[in-house]
Amino acid sequence: MAEFEARLDRGETIEPKDWMPEKYRKQLIRMMSQHAHSEIVGMLPEGNWITRAPSLRRKITLLAKVQDEAGHGLYIYCGTETLGIGREELVDQLLTGKAKYSSIFNYPTLTWADIGVIGWFVDGAAIVNQTMLAKTSYGPYARAMIRICKEENFHKRQGYEICSVLAAGTQAQRDMVQDAVNRWWWPSLMMFGPSDKESPNSAELIRWRVKRESNDTLRQRFVDLTVPQAKAINVSLPDPDLKYNAETEHWDFGAIDWDEFYQVIKGNGPCNRERLAARRSAHDDGALVRDAAAAYARKRSAASAA
């Protein structure tokens, strides 16, 4: 253990075959699988708008983005599997509700503007988090994050572009984007997880350099990045307490409704049941394809052996 922590202090990367404390392995499995599940469930709110995208340009973009989310889920699943857990078990933990995914995906996408705001806020927040995780101590996780960060900037920019076009449009379009911003702002801030004082896993994760920065630090970085972006396109953020603090050189913001956060985590968000039901039926419907592919492979290997 002393040698393990000494390696972390020297900034070394831990690889799958290296010795690691069971707790480190467990924490990583929990965190990485939660992250992978979030990418997979995250396809649902956006997939909802693929057939209704307002132009071909928006539609190919949204298709590419949703495909990326699937790819990102797969990068992280394969990283998680290096810790000694099988894909079957990971999928099962998601479908049975044993494993969590990001609470943000339990909110509905009511209008087209939601697709813009998700790219801008949700992917923006994810980039802040993932840029930190690209330096995590576990090699396969860090490498998956580097790959994801390279691809994800497009997600944020296309979302911000949608918002800036709507914000410069008709009154109805301006109202639509402002309404979406109002609904997604606070849940996006909750994405960074509980405040440092309330975060049960944080201290250990930081000590083992799984995380390099605290939830509150990352949340503040996201707020500081986003406020000028909102001003630039003339939308307002729904927080009367939001104001620049010249002393700290950060934007102070109002209190987060943590009751809402814990309600959504517990399964009582607007879409928790719908999301899990959609994943389960996709999995069950896919059984046919999995079985057919396996049968085809058996037949082919029998034919080549003959």
Add this chain to the structure above:
Amino acid sequence: MTPNEGAGARSDTQWPLWEVFTQEGEGAPHEHAGSVHAVDAEHALQNARDVYARRGKVVSIWVVPSEQIIASAPGDAGPLFDPGNDKPYRHPQFYKVPRGVRVE
């Protein structure tokens, strides 16, 4: 543990695991990109294309069943690699050349 044991009541298979190596551009080395699940080699190549080559750049992919990879053990790293660590005469800086002469 058999592959299906973890899946509880669901009878499920996610297919065998393959390691994926991609070459990003002509002349570049193939580098480990990650892994995919697939029923056979052809399927593994297709999945690897979808997962690791969604954007330009990649010109070639290798896939290999994960169980076929033989890796050195971290604990052996010392004795395995230290013969390479004490031979400065394998580096050009070991050799003196007259001042002002260009040799490379």
